Amino acid sequence: xxxxxxxxxxQPITIVGWFISSILLIALVIAAEYGLTLPGQDRALTQAFxxxxxxxxxxxxxxxxxxxxxxxxxxxHYKQEFKLTMSQRTLMLQTISFMVYMxxxxxxxxxxxxxxxxxxxxxxxxxxxxxxxGSLAPKTHTGRALxxxxxxxxxxxxxxxxxxIRSLVLERGKKKLGSRMVEKKRVQLLKKMxxxxxxxxxxxxxxxxxxxxxxxxxxxRRKSEFELMxxxxxxxxxxxxxxxxxxxxxxWLVLWLVGAVVFWKAEHQQEWSYFQALYFAYTSLxxxxxxxxxxxxxxxxxxxxFWSLLAVPTLTIVISNMGDTVxxxxxxxxDYLGEFTxxxxxxxxxxxxRHLLKDVTSPFRGKRGQKDSADQLPGMDKPPWxxxxxxxxxxQDIPEYEAMTRATDRVAGEVEKEELHAASNAGEHxxxxxxxxxxxxxxxxxEFRNVMKHLNENPPRQYTYEEWAWFLRLMGEDEDxxxxxxxxxxxxxxxxxxxxxxxxxQGGTDEKKDEQKKWSWLGNRSPLMGNMGEAxxxxxxxxxxxxxxLKRQHKIRQDAGESSAATDGKKLTNSSGSSTGTSExxxxxx
Numbered sequence: 001x002x003x004x005x006x007x008x009x010x011q012p013i014t015i016v017g018w019f020i021s022s023i024l025l026i027a028l029v030i031a032a033e034y035g036l037t038l039p040g041q042d043r044a045l046t047q048a049f050x051x052x053x054x055x056x057x058x059x060x061x062x063x064x065x066x067x068x069x070x071x072x073x074x075x076x077h078y079k080q081e082f083k084l085t086m087s088q089r090t091l092m093l094q095t096i097s098f099m100v101y102m103x104x105x106x107x108x109x110x111x112x113x114x115x116x117x118x119x120x121x122x123x124x125x126x127x128x129x130x131x132x133x134g135s136l137a138p139k140t141h142t143g144r145a146l147x148x149x150x151x152x153x154x155x156x157x158x159x160x161x162x163x164x165i166r167s168l169v170l171e172r173g174k175k176k177l178g179s180r181m182v183e184k185k186r187v188q189l190l191k192k193m194x195x196x197x198x199x200x201x202x203x204x205x206x207x208x209x210x211x212x213x214x215x216x217x218x219x220x221r222r223k224s225e226f227e228l229m230x231x232x233x234x235x236x237x238x239x240x241x242x243x244x245x246x247x248x249x250x251x252w253l254v255l256w257l258v259g260a261v262v263f264w265k266a267e268h269q270q271e272w273s274y275f276q277a278l279y280f281a282y283t284s285l286x287x288x289x290x291x292x293x294x295x296x297x298x299x300x301x302x303x304x305x306f307w308s309l310l311a312v313p314t315l316t317i318v319i320s321n322m323g324d325t326v327x328x329x330x331x332x333x334x335d336y337l338g339e340f341t342x343x344x345x346x347x348x349x350x351x352x353x354r355h356l357l358k359d360v361t362s363p364f365r366g367k368r369g370q371k372d373s374a375d376q377l378p379g380m381d382k383p384p385w386x387x388x389x390x391x392x393x394x395x396q397d398i399p400e401y402e403a404m405t406r407a408t409d410r411v412a413g414e415v416e417k418e419e420l421h422a423a424s425n426a427g428e429h430x431x432x433x434x435x436x437x438x439x440x441x442x443x444x445x446x447e448f449r450n451v452m453k454h455l456n457e458n459p460p461r462q463y464t465y466e467e468w469a470w471f472l473r474l475m476g477e478d479e480d481x482x483x484x485x486x487x488x489x490x491x492x493x494x495x496x497x498x499x500x501x502x503x504x505x506q507g508g509t510d511e512k513k514d515e516q517k518k519w520s521w522l523g524n525r526s527p528l529m530g531n532m533g534e535a536x537x538x539x540x541x542x543x544x545x546x547x548x549x550l551k552r553q554h555k556i557r558q559d560a561g562e563s564s565a566a567t568d569g570k571k572l573t574n575s576s577g578s579s580t581g582t583s584e585x586x587x588x589x590x
Contacts, residue, residue, distance in 0.1 A: 007080045011070055018063035025056035047118040050302040091164040098157045105150050106182055113141045122301045127310050128154035131284050134291030151500045162316045177243070179531050181236040186522060186529075189232060190490045201225075202522065204482035219469075220478045225488075225521035226465045229528050245321040252311075252318045256281055259307045266300035284310050439554070444474055444546045451542065454535040461535045468527070471538050488523035 005013075029052050029297045033045075073080045084092070085413050087145065105122035105128075115123070115136070123136040128151070138144045145373075202225070205211050205218040257278075264277035272280075272293070280293040286545070295301050447470075452460040463471070469479045519525035 007073065012016065013067065015063050016067045018059050018066065022056050022063060025052050025059065029053055032547065045298060047302050048296045050299050051118070054302060054306050055569065087164065087168045089395055091161070094157065094161045094164055098154070098161050100126075101154055101157055105154070108150075109138070109143060109531050110145065112140060112146065113138060118301070122295075122305060123395075124150075124154070125305045125308060126284075126289070127151060128158055129308050130155065130287045130289075131308065132287075132289040132291070133284070133294045134289070135294035135296070147407035158312075162313055165313050166317060166320055178236060178240050179529070181243075182233055182529065183238050183524075185232045185236045185239075186229075187490055189228065190522065192490060192492070202487050202520070204485040204487070217480070218482050218485070219422045222479050222521065223465050223484065226468070229526060230462075240319070241324045245318070245325050248314065248321050252285075252314050255307070255311045255314055256285055259285070259303075259311065262303050262307065263295070263300060266297050266303055267295060269297060281569045284308065285315060440472070440474075441546070441549060444549065446543060447471065447474060448539065448542050448546065451539045455533075455539065457535070460533045463538070465533055471542070475541050476581050484518060485518055486518035486523065488520035 006294060029049065032049055032052075074364060102124045103121065105124040109115060109123060110117045110120040113120070119136060126133045127147075138147060190202075201221060205214060205216070205221055211217050216224075258279040260274065260278040261523070262281055264272055264274050276293060283290055283293075295304050472479060517525060521528065523529075527534065532540075
């Protein structure tokens with residue numbers, strides 16, 4: 001984590017260490033099972049024996065996954081480095097804190113109640129996970145009094161861990177899986193259009209004659225591309241939500257069924273049937289915990305601790321995914337039934353039925369939430385004043401974000417005033433070129449401030465085509481000009497190992513070669529492709545454009561200063577020569 005060693009050195013050392021730990025634990029387990037014989041006495045394997053088996057399996061699994069990581073880095077699927085993000089670091093610290101808290105509580109109850117330590121671990125586990133089996137309970141007043149702060153603190157830490165798991169697994173996984181699904185849908189659509197011989201809709205229109213033949217302008221063609229891309233995004237988003245629900249639900253089902261098999265075999269002395277084990281696993285998985293069935297064997301208690309630590313977070317992820325799919329559908333259906341029955345709305349019945357039909361079919365049409373194109377500004381000579389009007393849930397109340405926003409607003413506000421003042425002075429002196437330049441800088445800074453307010457909105461901000469056209473115009477591109485556009489490629493060619501070029505380089509200027517890239521809304525260089533959000537992409541591009549403009553203005557002023565200095569030097573030289581000639585003439589006359 002501190003990156004004191006390179007990836008090529010640290011990763012093999014770590015893998016070898018995990019493999020050695022796993023092999024040593026396996027050797028100890030085998031020696032305990034087959035190497036120790038006590039003649040004439042019955043032997044019972046303790047909970048520590050089964051914990052050792054679980055630990056050796058986890059060690060081996062970690063080492064195997066790290067081998068996969070090395071192979072992926074060698075093949076160039078990702079960079080050969082290991083940098084923890086803030087969310088990953090937070091999850092690690094919270095998980096360690098929860099385990100330390102649970103084991104420390106077990107040590108306290110081992111001392112207070114006189115239980116064996118591993119029995120205390122079993123008790124703190126089902127207590128903090130709110131299962132409440134009931135096979136172990138505090139008997140002393142001290143143990144019962146300590147339960148009040150212990151349970152509250154543990155449940156709070158558990159909530160933090162589950163929240164971090166949700167944000168890390170769902171948010172990061174949602175972006176990556178979403179971008180892959182968008183790419184898959186994009187390729188399918190392009191292949192379908194090529195099969196139907198509709199590629200003329202994807203080819204840039206050059207000139208009025210071609211526009212008249214096709215019955216559309218280049219701008220209209222680009223807008224149709226944009227709407228198709230939005231449709232792909234919407235369809236991919238819906239598909240991704242249901243896929244996430246299917247994967248998490250399948251994992252939950254596997255944990256339930258496999259856990260029941262483990263408990264059935266572990267509690268064979270209680271003569272459980274598989275259905276009884278299934279019932280126990282279900283009530284424990286849903287944190288109901290009736291207590292009519294419970295683990296008593298030394299094998300069942302460690303298995304329950306390990307299984308429950310996997311099952312409860314999995315259930316949380318399932319519930320979260322259901323909130324985006326099943327629960328949302330049920331909530332919408334309930335609202336519609338309420339409008340038609342006990343709580344009718346103000347709109348007429350036909351209009352409500354029309355909206356219901358539109359909402360039901362919108363996931364299949366992929367156009368839900370898109371605005372009408374009637375408000376398009378011709379020529380885009382002025383910005384679309386819809387910017388900033390649409391409200392979304394934002395995180396601007398976070399202190400760090402609020403402080404950053406205030407600082408940016410102050411600096412950008414001062415620069416805006418300077419540019420407006422400079423434009424006004426240039427206009428008064430009749431310098432129209434300087435006036436236009438300063439007004440252009442003012443527009444860049446102004447939109448930079450607007451887009452800053454759109455960061456971290458939930459759901460993420462999606463700009464309309466008119467807004468995108470305005471932003472691109474500020475960046476030096478014109479949606480009416482075919483020279484900036486190209487026909488979208490079906491497959492992305494990647495001739496280099498490692499990550500592809502960053503999203504910042506898509507659909508714009510190549511910073512390395514300082515040349516304009518041609519792109520399509522349906523192509524791999526589209527700003528709507530990749531993991532970067534739209535507001536973040538626009539903000540990066542506006543900052544690059546503004547930086548280039550300021551550098552260009554600085555170079556112009558520097559060249560003008562050097563030219564002025566050279567002119568003044570020549571004047572001074574000529575003045576010195578003329579004064580010297582005059583003095584020589586005067587001497588001759590004398």
